[in-house]
Amino acid sequence: MTAPLLETRALCRSFGALTAARDIDFRLEAGARHALIGPNGAGKTTFINLLTGVIAPTSGAILLKGRNITSVGQAQRVKLGIARTFQINRLFRRLSVLENVYLAVAERVGAAPSMFQPAGTRRDVIEESMRLLDTLKLAPHASRRVWELPYGRQRLVELAIALGLKPEVLLLDEPAAGVPSAESHIILDAIDTLPRDIGVLIIDHDMDLVFRFAERITVLVSGAVFATGSPREIGADPNVRAVYLGQAARG
């Protein structure tokens, strides 16, 4: 059996007395469409931060294609193919949409450290950034400053920056959060058309989005894996309904 794309083994993280991640055993397969759900404070974003190396685990291991990357730094993990988006936009607000993506692409292709060549002469980076913006239907807005865009489009730029890194693992932290429902279809469409070879892990509260998108769902409660299964299994699981879906349906 081949190693999964991304795997965690008994991953733990505590903040003082609070255990935000408790013995998480998790597998993300190549090309997967996997969703991570759970009530507020279940430790979903902590889990993403652990996977991307923003915070270090208290114990346990993270493996990428069988290689232990637990002690690999954040920047290096990006180079190995793990990219993420943020729950709250983390964009280069005063730069143009094109420049936002340029930064990510330049970093990936190794153009970013160069000091004596104008950024504009890297036509390859500009070209690739524009093509990427086009696939997300952002090309008409490429000249605009990011802060001038409506929030839904800003969320797309958030996605574009991550895709500019050509990841093998893409972690989407509530990609549609804060987007007015009139605009949310552009996010959903973009997620539907993500390249099939990327393993995607999506965190969201929006059950419509999760059940439309995911082929596999993991439920996280109080920092621990509560259940994992196909959407059908999770949807039918009475325990999951009790801790999470029931709550969501009520509130």
Next chain:
Amino acid sequence: MTPTKSPWADHPAAVALAGRHRLRAWEPIPWILALAFYFVFPTYLGFGTELLITILFAVSLDLVLGYAGIVTLGQAAFFGAGAYTVGILAKRGIWNEPITGLVLAAAVAAAIGLGSGLVLLRTGGLTLLMLTLCTMALLEEAANLAHDYTGGFDGLDSLPIAPLLGRFEFNPLYPTTQYLYVLVVLFVCFVFVRTLVYSPFGQSLTGIRENTLRMHAVGAPVRGRLVLCYALSAAIAGVAGGIWAQANAYVNLGTLGLDRAATVLIILVLGGYGRLYGAFVGAIAYMALSHFLSKLYPTAWQLGLGLLLVVIALFARNGILGIAELGLRWLRRPRPKP
């Protein structure tokens, strides 16, 4: 087979980014004016030299503050390091050739920038502001205590700087050599900084300024970039300090003081930071204002400057250049057809 043209090369965003570094039509103007100043005001060349050095110093600050977003109040540490490098080497008779002297000044300042940057740039915000201030204060006190080398409070005067290129004497009364020398050095350093900020490296510094967290998440070695930028900026500040010592033939503790660090910050805020030419506009505005205000109201002229700064901070965050850009945009605004 001819290479097919990219379908995106003509997109306005791509055109803007691809041509961003090109020389604008107005860019030679400040340099022509600076050269004209030499011929028109031969009696004010001392003032002119001081102004050009201040611009050079402000350009060094613009690189860290305006582009990389490193908030520092200790930039004079590097100015002073450069000035004392030139001063001590000349006074002790070790080295007094001006151009290589500047290279040494830059190297010493860059080394201090690298060393302190490695420690300081782990922090940010107010902590960083205070730590840069502390570094500068430590250096100032060290210079004060190391009396045997630095002359302590009195500083080092009558520095025996060798003639430039072996031919042109530095005459403190008729600073013609100094003015042209400083102008050339400013030009070289400015071209360096301009190249840097329009490069992918400079673009990534802007990215760090705009969103440090995101730069981490796109895999950028953020701290390494910041430290490198800090050291390069320190080197330029060191050149400014070194050339100041050469032009005036003396060094004193004032080169390391908070006064100098705060003044250059005011100049950059006044002119507009992160804009390259903000240093020019700010330095001229500051010098002109302090000249007129001190004539108008000799006892409390700084009050006027303070009020102006408050107004800039409240209503024009991008300084004088920012106001000019707004004005230009207003003039070019699309008008409704009659």
